[in-house]
Amino acid sequence: MNPRKIGVTEVALRDAHQSLMATRMAMEDMTGICEDIDKAGYWSVECWGGATFDACIRFLNEDPWERLRTFRKLLPNSKLQMLLRGQNLLGYRHYEDMVVDKFVELSAENGMDIFRVFDALNDPRNLEHAMAAVKNVGKHAQGTICYTVSPLHTVEGYVEQAGRLLDMGADSIALKDMAALLKPQPAYDIIRGIKETYGEDTQINVHCHSTTGVTLVTLMKAIEAGADVVDTAISSMSLGPGHNPTESLVEMLEGTDYTTGLDMERLITIRDHFKEVRPKYAEFESKTLVDTNIFLSQIPGGMLSNMESQLKAQGAGDRIDEVMREVPVVRKDAGYPPLVTPSSQIVGTQAVFNVLMGRYKVLTAEFADLMLGYYGECIGERNPELIEQAKKQTKKEPITCRPADLLDPEWEELVEQAAALEGADGSDEDVMTNALFPGVAPGFFTTRDEGPKSVGKTxxxxxxxxxxxxxxxxxxxxxxxxxxxxxxxxxxxxxxxx
Amino acid sequence: MNPRKIGVTEVALRDAHQSLMATRMAMEDMTGICEDIDKAGYWSVECWGGATFDACIRFLNEDPWERLRTFRKLLPNSKLQMLLRGQNLLGYRHYEDMVVDKFVELSAENGMDIFRVFDALNDPRNLEHAMAAVKNVGKHAQGTICYTVSPLHTVEGYVEQAGRLLDMGADSIALKDMAALLKPQPAYDIIRGIKETYGEDTQINVHCHSTTGVTLVTLMKAIEAGADVVDTAISSMSLGPGHNPTESLVEMLEGTDYTTGLDMERLITIRDHFKEVRPKYAEFESKTLVDTNIFLSQIPGGMLSNMESQLKAQGAGDRIDEVMREVPVVRKDAGYPPLVTPSSQIVGTQAVFNVLMGRYKVLTAEFADLMLGYYGECIGERNPELIEQAKKQTKKEPITCRPADLLDPEWEELVEQAAALEGADGSDEDVMTNALFPGVAPGFFTTRDEGPKSVGKTxxxxxxxxxxxxxxxxxxxxxxxxxxxxxxxxxxxxxxxx
Structure with missing residues (x-):
């Protein structure tokens, strides 16, 4: 029997450096290896979206659209993949539907093939328009399940969620484990459940981080359960808060009923390339190698360091343990959201407030919005007393509709705003850049001519x-x-x- | 159905620091955490043998026997485990049988429970006396398979080897993967094979290093195949050239048909302890995090760095690639020995000689001995031309008997030698220490009174x-x-x- 081919998405060009080095990798450290990546036999190459757009204009004086076009040129045989935060696009608020359409169109025009679309709360209403937009431009729409653990999250619930994504026309389902919480058995059960409910030909992509040290085993069980594609990072850009090593996945499958078909010679070349690159960004790296505390606290590493710096700023660096015990309380009151951007920050900051000032003495504006439904629905009921308190504090009404339904068309206004900016070139891409990061884009436009500036060491x-x-x-x-x-x-x- | 209990051997006190920090950890960094280790629920605690004996007297001015007695006192509820190099004991030559008996007796008297006995060439004749000695003192004799990969090594061969170990009276079989070469499927097949051939109640312990990044998956498949005990290191003493993290193993099994029963609270305490300790020995740490090259070259990391420094010393640091291509040639000519101390050094050094001086222009004394059978038998036939050459060069005859059969009784002479040494206390333990490391022990005896000297930073x-x-x-x-x-x-x- 021929072994079953397992697709691999290489994340070195996007999530790996986002997770390991604060998204700081300059394009000049990636272009030279694109040919080998292009020919290694990956199912797709994740190279754009997530925090890379923000980091390009904020830290690297680099036009993210130009980055995308460069990847398109240098990876002619590869499917390019991006991470898209549903109705938030790559920004931190909801955008009106026409802006979402426009963003997807522009991304497709500039070269994007596969859109992994997710919502931090797993609220399907925050995904459906972006999914439809991707379908409209004829590209691959990947609907995403953000995996988390709570008393309300069950295998059956995740299987149902996959069904809702398929109803939206998803070409594939991504099981996204951003905090490395997905253990082998639940991975197996969820994937089996999806395959058995919706058909064995339902494509499932599995994305795991490696922080807890167990998720290469998770990928093994996922593959045994029928997963079609898994995400890994070349070994020199792997582990810690990042991902499992690509070469280890390849070797792990030897002798089994599965194979990646990747070209190991190319992988070694890619590995050696990034082995040279990684030290240049050492100052941005976290010290975490493996941390199974996450299973107990369910607090991802990035969120923990955020809370620690907030506490230190208040001279309360010694109260982190109290905050860690407070997080589950806040998360329960909010209806058990997954902890991922932005919900992790919202829950974490409220927990810090609770410890410093007394439980819910003050609600942060974002937490109040979360309680009032302005980020969407969570799996659990939100604490009604806190909804009342949020209402009083903000003078806003709770909503039950899709948050973006409250927005008026805004594209024309965004065009005008961009037109007024020095250095903006009148393109829709520039309008979008300013729409996504209005605090950063105007400055970037004025310095763009100076060209990309690497923050890596020479x-x-x-x-x-x-x-x-x-x-x-x-x-x-x-x-x-x-x-x-x-x-x-x-x-x-x-x-x-x- | 109750999940099946998987035993865990914690290696933090022996192989973890041997692999990560050149065996340098001082006893003072271990005593304070023994109570938690003792109560965490491990199947056994590996804490002695391997290179620790040598390191104690060579670098730490510490009496290894005293270290063993201290562990016995501080770990009253634990089975203590050691690694024993068969007829070599903990030294680098073959010892006469009575010395082997004596060593095992002394180890048992001083507190050892489980003896993991191996031979670098997998020659059963180099293990059988040590195994019998362990049985004689009523302790647990664990027979070891050194796992390696070659055209001659097969699942069936390993299963047969397990049979030979069971014939020696092995209480359990260790599958020892010192170079992290053991992939999930072969692990599954070998363990299934052993269980099906010799009975499901044949105890199998699995020891994997983590260098290639795949071996936590190997442990998962090993457990599914029926493995009874696996070796891990607490996370703060794990990964790289070391072992898989204990906590990750625990978490990995959640929801499966298996459980470790380990006390996670204790594990966290143990982890936090070694988190403080590890930086003290940073200067001894390797930079390797994950390296799948090993699968291609079959050259373990330690061997590679050895060869590199040999080449550099000869001003030929740029010829490492040639040497790496030469190693498989030399290994084949030697009959495909596993590459582990001392065979890794012998093969590696000969490969360096071949590159620098021409293939087999000069044989090292050790390689000549290997070819003549003085280390025992390998799985493959040795190159007859090289046997002839070794004969001529050394004026020694090839042997086919058990190497230790050539040795005369030596214990009395060893007693006399030790008696002549300043600072030796007349104990059998001192005789043994000097017998094992005659170049180091005399110096150690004269400075022993000054007490242990940590090389860790304060x-x-x-x-x-x-x-x-x-x-x-x-x-x-x-x-x-x-x-x-x-x-x-x-x-x-x-x-x-x-």
Missing amino acids: KEQLEAEKQAAKEGASAVREPITYRVSVGGRSQTVRVEPA | KEQLEAEKQAAKEGASAVREPITYRVSVGGRSQTVRVEPA
């Missing part, structure tokens, strides 16, 4: 750092004032490298 | 290093001479911290 800088570490503290590299004795007389002198 | 040193890194190079911490201009006049001055 080879020379890394070499100099190494040298400095070797020399230890015996060299002066910045001006410094010393008390020095010359010929028995003590003087204060300033020393600096000549 | 908290204060780590703090100071951090501070220094923060201050960067702007501070002078050691006297240094500069050319300095004061008031327009240039002078040479010496600067030092005031």
